[in-house]
Amino acid sequence: MAIEPIEEDELEVEEEHDEAPYVEFDISVSPSDPTLELLAQKVQNGDIIIPFYQRKYVWKIEQASRLIESFLMGLPVPQVFLYVNEEDQLEVIDGQQRIRSVAYFFEGYFGEEDNKGRRQKFKLKGLSERSEYNGKTFTELSPRDQRKLRNSTLRAINVKQLKPSLRNDSVFHIFERLNTGGTTLKPQEIRNAVYRGVIVDRMRDLNSNPQWQEILGLKKTDKNQKDVELVLRLFSLFEVWDGYEKPMLKYLNNFMDDNRDFDSDRAKRFAKRFPDAVETVAEAIEKPFRPKSLLNTAVLEAVMVTLLENEGITADQLEKRYPKLLADPNFLTHITGGTTDTLMLKSRMISARKFLL
Numbered sequence: 001m002a003i004e005p006i007e008e009d010e011l012e013v014e015e016e017h018d019e020a021p022y023v024e025f026d027i028s029v030s031p032s033d034p035t036l037e038l039l040a041q042k043v044q045n046g047d048i049i050i051p052f053y054q055r056k057y058v059w060k061i062e063q064a065s066r067l068i069e070s071f072l073m074g075l076p077v078p079q080v081f082l083y084v085n086e087e088d089q090l091e092v093i094d095g096q097q098r099i100r101s102v103a104y105f106f107e108g109y110f111g112e113e114d115n116k117g118r119r120q121k122f123k124l125k126g127l128s129e130r131s132e133y134n135g136k137t138f139t140e141l142s143p144r145d146q147r148k149l150r151n152s153t154l155r156a157i158n159v160k161q162l163k164p165s166l167r168n169d170s171v172f173h174i175f176e177r178l179n180t181g182g183t184t185l186k187p188q189e190i191r192n193a194v195y196r197g198v199i200v201d202r203m204r205d206l207n208s209n210p211q212w213q214e215i216l217g218l219k220k221t222d223k224n225q226k227d228v229e230l231v232l233r234l235f236s237l238f239e240v241w242d243g244y245e246k247p248m249l250k251y252l253n254n255f256m257d258d259n260r261d262f263d264s265d266r267a268k269r270f271a272k273r274f275p276d277a278v279e280t281v282a283e284a285i286e287k288p289f290r291p292k293s294l295l296n297t298a299v300l301e302a303v304m305v306t307l308l309e310n311e312g313i314t315a316d317q318l319e320k321r322y323p324k325l326l327a328d329p330n331f332l333t334h335i336t337g338g339t340t341d342t343l344m345l346k347s348r349m350i351s352a353r354k355f356l357l
Contacts, residue, residue: 011222013295027174028160031079036071036102037150043103048082048090050100051193057100061110062126064101069127071102071152072145079155083174091193093159093175102154105138172253187249188225188232195253197260199232202267206274207231211282216295230300231274232256237305238270241349248340270308277307283315284322291326291335298335299326301345302352313356325355 034042042048070077080095092099104110110122127134138146159174175190192200206212207221207228216227229252236255237244244251259267281288281303289300303322307313325331334348 010224011216011218011226011295013226013297026162028162030158030160032156032158033153034156035150036152036154037106039099039154040103040106042090043099044107046089048092048099050096051091057097057111059097059101061120061122063097064104064110064122065124065126065133067098067101068105068124068149069131069133071149072133072141077154079157081157081159084158084160090158095156098154105149108137108139186224186226187252188229191229191232191253191256192225195256195260197262199256199260199262202262202271203228203231203235206271209275209278211275212278215278215281215288217287230297233297233301234274234304234308235259235267235270237301237345237349238273238308239266241305242346244342244345246340246342246345273308273311276311277304280307280313280315280318284318288322291332296335298339298345298348302331302335302348303356305349306352306356310353310357318356321356325352328355331355 039048067077077098078095080098081093082090082095083093085091105122108122109119111120113119121137123135123137124131124133125135133141133145138149141149172190172194175194176187212231213219213221213227216222216230218227221227232252232255233248236252262271289296289303291299303318303325307318328351331348331351334344334351338344339348
């Protein structure tokens with residue numbers, strides 16, 4: 001059973017230099033100008049959804065009130081971006097706070113219920129003292145203002161992935177480039193959205209292993225899911241690292257897309273071997289994979305994949321052989337700098353086998 005972490009930490013690793021992938025977007029982009037009444041109805045009906053990977057609603061009532069006032073005054077409001085998913089629902093890529101604020105005002109309540117099931121009445125607040133809208137709910141506006149608000153429009157850019165896709169990582173870059181919220185989504189957070197499937201839950205389950213978290217130096221799971229990304233990276237190289245091609249970001253995107261169901265024999269072997277390999281490292285090495293002070297992803301990857309593929313390596317053997325690997329000049333040249341380069345990755349994998357087997 002997966003461990004449910006209550007809090008999150010932040011994983012610090014040595015910097016890697018990964019080549020930026022060249023992307024050809026195989027998408028359609030179409031603008032629309034839905035009325036605010038239609039937007040609110042779509043949110044209520046589940047036709048516009050706030051995906052699980054999005055940050056929570058964080059606006060204060062004063063911010064939401066100024067947005068509503070802008071519509072009433074006819075002032076311009078920034079456009080929103082919506083992604084048309086496979087179910088023809090509109091997933092909010094950028095603009096969650098604006099869309100939710102509008103829906104809340106029409107509903108008459110601000111935000112969600114508190115832990116006692118209560119909700120705050122949405123009265124416009126924090127506007128200019130001379131504003132005629134201060135302190136009013138939607139139903140307290142004049143019929144003319146209610147009509148104006150219902151019929152106001154918000155420009156929406158609808159983005160859709162075309163089928164078949166020439167590049168299955170294009171949607172990843174849509175999220176990466178268009179999400180402009182207060183906190184930028186990190187690569188693994190975006191992957192979990194774009195390539196969602198059984199693999200998302202399985203990676204999280206494996207990542208919740210207490211010994212794995214201890215190896216990474218975390219007291220709580222990483223808030224940006226870098227730890228989950230490391231599990232995905234190990235899975236993506238397990239038994240197939242000789243087919244790796246840079247850049248790593250694109251390789252992981254394609255791999256996660258191809259393995260959404262996590263139902264292959266290789267996936268089952270990985271899930272079975274992962275906790276055993278983690279236990280071997282935890283028993284054999286104190287503060288593993290840190291040739292310097294920070295966690296080195298390249299060292300972790302080379303050692304862990306070797307252990308995953310060779311279950312006969314014992315903790316005693318690893319304890320004796322690991323220092324020799326870290327002392328090897330050839331290995332050391334392949335664990336810093338451009339570590340995601342194809343030749344660099346394959347060279348350190350070969351070195352790890354030479355010293356650990």
